Amino acid sequence: MNYLKELNAFHDQVDMDSLSPSAITLWLTLMQLNNKTGWKKEFTLPASVVLGKSSLPETSFKRARKELKEKGYIRYTSLGRNKAPVYEMISRVIEPQVNEVAAPQADGQTDHSMDESTDALFKRNEMKRKETDEEGASPSNPHEFYQRNIGILSPFIAERITHWCEEMSDELVIEAMQRALKHNKRFFQYCEGILNRWQSLGVKSLHEARSEKLESRSKVRQKAEHGQSKEEFNDIFEELRRERNV
Structure with missing residues (x-):
């Protein structure tokens, strides 16, 4: 699995699937732990490890795990009591399909236009992959x-x-x-x-x-608030002075 591509694909899909915050947290945690295993297709994790990493309450963890399974984000198999379940992350990345190059023509000549279009397609796909990786370096989510x-x-x-x-x-x-x-x-x-x-x-x-104007806007506001409090203080002082003179 490509970590960055999976993250981007996941966040593209989250809104459509209306995943709960607990399910999002659990998926991100499982991805992080799967990364540490070297992206094994199937990996076992004790519930205590997942709970500790995700900071989810046990009830929220179970609901989130069920939600991810039902919506096709993970597979997990329970091995019975006191045994860690087996997890499998389901890839959300859709790889572009490349059509096979056509066979040589009857006269033995290769269709060069097909070769050129295939090369162009590979170049476009490579550019898209680079753009995805660059975007992944600074997530928009x-x-x-x-x-x-x-x-x-x-x-x-x-x-x-x-x-x-x-x-x-x-x-x-x-x-x-x-x-x-x-x-x-x-x-x-x-x-x-x-x-x-x-x-x-x-x-x-x-x-x-x-914008630099934001700083000046903040200073104007602080000055206005300070001026208002100073005016209120002067009013109180003037009132006390009058009472003393009465």
């Missing part, structure tokens, strides 16, 4: 970005990421996580702090978040 760069995606964090994607956008959530990593703050609360600030400043796009 916030859940995948968190899983690959920050840590195991727990159901709670998955729900918070989904919430902020709906409130802001996928691009802004990833941008917030990138800034958290830049400052070595590997926890989502820091990302939420950035998103809260952007939301309060009315940021709607990645361009606005990266």
